[in-house]
Amino acid sequence: MFNIRDTKNPDFRRKVLLGHVKPERILEMSTPEMVSDQRQLENEKIKKRALFECERAGAPKATTDQFKCSKCGKKETAYHQMQTRSADEPMTTFVTCVTCGKNWKFC
Known part of the structure; x- marks a missing residue:
């Protein structure tokens, strides 16, 4: 419910309302799957940077x-x-x- 009500995440609410995400699927979804498209891009950048820094250091x-x-x-x-x-x-x-x-x- 938090992800559907989140004002910073209108993408997820829109996907549910338009039927792109079935209500029963919400129970099985992980938190990264529910975040906004913008936040998914930010998370991917963070992962790539962390991987690069980790590999570079050792x-x-x-x-x-x-x-x-x-x-x-x-x-x-x-x-x-x-x-x-x-x-x-x-x-x-x-x-x-x-x-x-x-x-x-x-x-």
Whole structure:
């Protein structure tokens, strides 16, 4: 009931009223499923940032001039690789610019 009455979450109430979410399904839904679309995007950003920070903190890094920073244009970077998806997928490379601190990743 809190999620349906929440004034900051009009999306969920609208989904229930329009029939996109059946009333009996509400009993089985988790809290993250009921939050507003805006809050879901914010939560996803928080998760990605936390994962990036966690992975970045513990893994050993190597320095290279192979990558160019899109923010400052320098080629002074540190990187590490980690298997973040299934074993048949390529490893993800996490890069940090030593000069300005910008972080990015690619597969």
